[in-house]
Amino acid sequence: MDLIWLIPVLPGIGAALNGLLGIRYFSKPVAAAIACATMGGALLLSIFAFAQLLGAEHREHVVTLAHWIPPIPLQTVDGLGAFEAPWAFRLDPLSGMMILIVSGIGFLIHLYSSSYMDHEPRGGYVRFFCYLNLFCFFMLTLVLGSTFLVMFVGWEGVGLCSYLLIGFWYHKKSAADAGKKAFVVNRVGDFGFVLGVFLIFFTFGTIDFREVAEAASQMPVESAAFGVLSTICLLLFVGAVGKSAQIPLYVWLPDAMEGPTPVSALIHAATMVTAGVYMVGRNAVLFSHAPMVMTIVAVVGGVTALMAATIGLVQTDIKKVLAYSTVSQLGYMFLATGVGAFGAGAFHLMTHAFFKALLFLGSGSVIHAMNDEQDMQKMGNMKLYMPTTFITMFVGALAIAGVPGLSGFFSKDEILAKTFVASPWLWGLAVVTAGMTAFYMFRLIFMTFFGEYRGPKWGGDAEGQADGDHAAAADDHGHDGAHVWHGPHESPKLMTVPLMILAVGAAVAGYVGIPPIIGDFVGVGNAIEHFLEPSFVAESAALAEEGEHAVAHLSHVVEFGLMAFSVLIAGLGIALAYHLYVRRPKRAVELAENWAGAHRVLTNKYYVDEAYNSTVIKGTMGSARGLWAVDRNVVDGAVNGAGWLTRALSWVSHVLDKYVVDGLVNLAAWICAEGSYIFRRGQTGLIQNYAVATLFGVFACATAFLVVRFMG
């Protein structure tokens, strides 16, 4: 376990190699091999570390790599404190689970990308892997960080990589803009996070997670007053909202779909966006001492989940649907943490990582097959052309829809159950969302894979087949635009194998968290909750007791009922989707026309972007203009006045200089020039004349010597 620092460093090395040398020298396979190998190494180390953690008595391990910031005396509540930040990595159940997710899914996506990005020119290809590796480096730093500051390094790093990768095709204006948007919106959240960290240090005099948690557990639960802990939590939550795309800062995530699809899968579905959830989970103790903030978290999560789901209902861009779905599922996770079910949130985080990565990669495969077409209206009947992708994506959709037996069912159901205990209202919200989720997911599946093919035509089948070899050969030669599309086709092995692995994961990952009512029958406990417990619960005795108490109140019957109800809702959603998009496709159009107003609102995503544009952006720009006017008139005026004064003074000095000082100098020069006529005669420029002069000198000396000798 002492080698856990290598887990983030390995992809870092890969990024450095590819970035410093690769872009100039490496061929595509070499770059991909380096990236995949470093990620594979990180995955192996992660598995190894995780296995050791499972076997360890004390499930927490901190490795301090080096001193980063030496102790700096800073003011805190309790007088001077030492602000100190070692480069320390912490391996505990929560971070253990996270590194497995990040390195595992990261590795699969590296593999997938090596094929998916093959159409890129060599430089871009290597650059992509450099960014991807760099992202994994920062993400692993984030989850392994032992202090808020190390975590913040990762936090900002993944933000940077997200920006780079969204804007990977930077020559496309929309991509560049989306990158900027993601970056700017994240800044808002990061600002809150930084403030939160400041406040933590000011309050506790330390920024180490464990020490903070221990200190916080000694403080009373702020159920009545909005105290310092609540403030901290609110600020941290602002950070989480930014990173995890919750209301009101979710707007960047759908736009982030401009990036390459593997990026969307890795960063904007499986890992980075869950950093907010992870962070809240990591600070479970703090949050459980601030029930008011918890409520805010739950409400924000619930509302986000519902709102994103409604938008997702009408989107036609396959990646946008998945993006809103991600926002919605993240809302779910926050809902779970908000109601105190940190374990359930983390559990959903894990299952979501599997099926959402799967869905994104599957959609990437489809997009790839359709020659970069993302509009679902132009797809259809793809199951004919790409069976593997279809099957794996279907499994993913089933999982996210919460069909019993698959992973989504377990995690979502647990959240629902916990929510019901906390607040039936929120439960209602969540159930409706679940139904919508099932609907739009299957709408996606049906529009893409079923029905008639609606895409562009390509060369006749026979011809296409005959030219297959030729096309492959052409692909080998160059990627500069000469790529000819020969109709939808199944993706290469390198892309489908990760899909299959993820599909298996999406199917079975839920079995680590079987809910007690089923687990009791088969004699298996909720393994993951039990496993994650030390990270969340131990310290917050008060809340834990309350939670236990509440759950205990939920009878098996009610729980079964809830479960059945949610399954029913999901089933309804699927059925509705089938009805509207397979059985009677015209009906969907009619519906949209009948409900034109609502449809328009949903298609335009509630006009949130426009609202932000007219308020926040316009406001910022207006105030900037005002400030500029002040700057120009007042500040510049003062500076110009000073300038004028200087010039006036210098004119006086100039006159003096010109007639008095220069006059003296010129006089001296004139004297020299006039006098030099006499001496210039000797300077003939003939070297030999000078030599004669030298010789004459020698002659004189010799003569003098002789004279002295003979006379003396």
Place this chain on the structure above:
Amino acid sequence: MAETIVFYTLSVLILGLAILVVTAKNAVHSVVALVMTFLCVAALYVVLEAEFLAVIQILVYAGGIVVLYLFVVMLVNLGRSPEEHQDPRRLSVFGLGLAGAMLLEVAGIVVYSYNRSASTVTAPAAASPVQGNTQELGWLLYTDYLIPFELASVLLLVAMVGAIVLAKRDL
């Protein structure tokens, strides 16, 4: 007796060839006369029991430096003789007279001083641990005169760099 013959023969050769160097119309002839002069000087070194220097004189002077002159003479392929243009202000005749006077003076000094002190002063070097002209010279160069020797090598390096920089047409 033999030494006398050899000395006078060589002296006549050296001076005659040197005059040829200075007076030859064609620069190439000058160079050839210069080589001959140097070879004769080398022979004089042998008479003076400085075999190593004699060989070095041939190797470095005759075989190296003068070849350089020859190259330059050939490269500087002149359309007109450089002697065609003469600056009216030059003091050649004065210089010639002055040089002659100098020669007389120096000869005078030499003859005078040797006549005054016929006894020659010898200052034998401290007993050298090695035998033979070359070895002793090497010993001196690498012990007492090590620093000047190294400086000379640096000088040559600098000259080499300088020559390349100057001679390269486009840098």
Place this chain on the structure above:
Amino acid sequence: MEITPAHYTVLSAALFTIGVIGVLVRRNIIIIFMAIELMLNAVNINLVAHAQQVENLVGQVFVVFVIAVAAAEAAVGLGIILAFYRNKETVNIDEMNVMRW
């Protein structure tokens, strides 16, 4: 008649004078350089002769240094001549007066 260092000195002086005359009279700068080599050789003869007379090799050591300096001088000097010739198409020392007032 025995050959004394005085003989060598006179020979050296004569050779030196020929060199001096070459430097003063000729206008081809290459030949002037050669005259300078003659002067250096005159000095060398002197050094070697006296080294033999005083039975001390220091004189010969200095001849080695003189030769080294002569090599350096020839290399740099001829480099300058070539550079000059390329620009001015002449090696006449009377025409090398661009640095004059």
Place this chain on the structure above:
Amino acid sequence: MLDTVFWPLVKIVVLLNAVMISVTFMTLLERKVIAWAQSRLGPMRVGPYGVLQAFADPIKLMTKEDITPANADKMMFTLAPILSLVPAFVVFAVIPFGDDPLYYVADINVGLLFLISVTSIGVYGIILAGWASNSKYPLLAGLRASAQLISYEIAVTMTLVSVILTAGTLSMVEIVEAQRETGWWIGFIQPVAFVLVLIGGLAETNRAPFDMPEAEQELTGGFHTEYSGMRFGLFFLAEYANMIVISAVVVVLFWGGWLRPFPSVGALALLDYIPSWIWMFSKMFLVLYLFIWIRATLPRYRYDQLMRIGWKVLIPIAIANVVITAVVKVLL
């Protein structure tokens, strides 16, 4: 007087004649060996198997009209072949052909240095020949040749320094004696130096694959294009004399001179009955045969490639060899 003047003079006369005769036979040997390499017979008409060709050639050269081009510098045109021949002959003075003083003219204490320095004079003949002909091809070839000679001279001299360090003396005779005392021919101790000297020797004698200055196909004969008759013959003589010198130097410096093989192995003392000069000559013959063999086999380098090899390959290796030799010498 007899010892200091007469006998050396006799030896010099004998040696010069021997050199000239061996040069004539060298040309015959070269023609024959190359002919055999090229599956033909070579000269067959003059004498049995063309043996008398060796005399026919010089006679032809001597009786041919000796033309001096109208615009040539007459004095230099005549001086050039002499300048290239004299050094080639002078160096024979210090080459020991056998173990007895009878077999060499002089054993001077700076023999090797003398050899190097005198050889370096030979370049004048080539440059002046090129210049005096007052013709473009010879001038070009003359400049090429002199540049080549000087470049490779540096490499060879550098290499010889390592040999001097190994043997600890500058005298040719003592170098051989040193090899006898150690029982190791320097060629086994300094194989790199041997190869360098061999390559440098090829280049210094303008032999294939470095025969640029005489590249018939490019410069129609090089610096001696305008020469004919015996003046051309002198160049020829000088070139082959130089080859013999190089072979002798290689043998003396690296392959034990006149020593029999395995000089330290007493069991082979039987071989001492063979006179030392036979050993010397047979070794020289092998080296010369190698030169001819190379000429028959290899194409020619281009001028810039040749200079590149000289400056960027041979000289660095030579310097490295000297440094390594010095370090080893100090450490031992």
Place this chain on the structure above:
Amino acid sequence: MATESAAMFDTDELVLNMGPQHPSTHGVLRLVLRLDGERVKDVDVVMGYVHRGIEKLSENRDWTQIILLTDRMDYVAAATNNLGYCETVEKLMEVEVPRRARYIRTILAELQRIASHCLWLGTHAMDIGAMTVFLYAFRERELILDLFEEYCGARLTYNSMRIGGLPLDLPSGWDDKARAFCDIMDSKVAEYEELLTNNRIWLERTRGIGVISGADAIALGLCGPPLRGSAVNRDVRKDEPYAAYDEFDFDIPIGTRGDTYDRYLIRLEEFRQSIRIIRQALDGLPEGPVMGKVPRLLKPKAGETYHAIESPKGELGYFIVSDGRATNPYRFRVRPPSFCNLQGLRPLVIGHLVADVVALIGTIDVVLGEVDR
């Protein structure tokens, strides 16, 4: 230091006249080189020293007499010239040539190709200084000349074909001798390769020297090995088969870099391919007459025709116009491959060193008799 000055004796432009009497311009080609030091800045190719007016002469000769004149064009590949001319006239007169004659013609043409390449290899290697190869190659060329002598009595100008077929059938036992020659040649090609192909000096002298791109080569109208060296797959034997080439199995070697070394490799490979063709032709030699049905008085009907064959040097084409009344051609014009390839000399040479010029003259393989005609 001395060499530093030597390396820059490029002080001014030097005009160097190479040829017409120069050992390495292969006949009487004259090059006026403008040198910057040793580097060629420009070159004027002057030719015409052996112009004999063969084309004009032919317009005043009997159709059969012209065969004799074609011998004198590419005199190192006379049989190929005969073949091209005869086939052109046959095409004009629409005469059927017996199969046996076509086979023998193919054998002769390929033997001629080997002989021509032998000459090329020898002189090319000689130019670069490898003189042994020269004599080796001539030794093998001698064997071919012996074969020709036995067939038609001549060793250089064969006059070996007739319109409509061949003057003579093969002498008995000739085919065995030809087979024996093929066996000898196989081992000899390996010998040449051993001497040159991996020779360091040879590589340094030829690789990267005289590089010309395929597009440039086509634009200059190059043909034969110089064109194929630049990765252009063009060989008349494959593209427009004549004689009996469509019945044999052989490969056309193609270069990749378009430098002198590639052209060398191509010609060496052509040795092997020629041997392959000869062996196939000897094995499948059909019986029958060697002369087709041709009228006594040759008087083709009015018309014009162009026909090209692949000579060792490249595409050799004849353009003949007959007015239908006279027993001589109205217009006779040759497209000589050497002439076309000589166009490539100037672009190849510019920028190279003087020493490369001879290598480059060698690599394009011109015969001045054909250039000047």
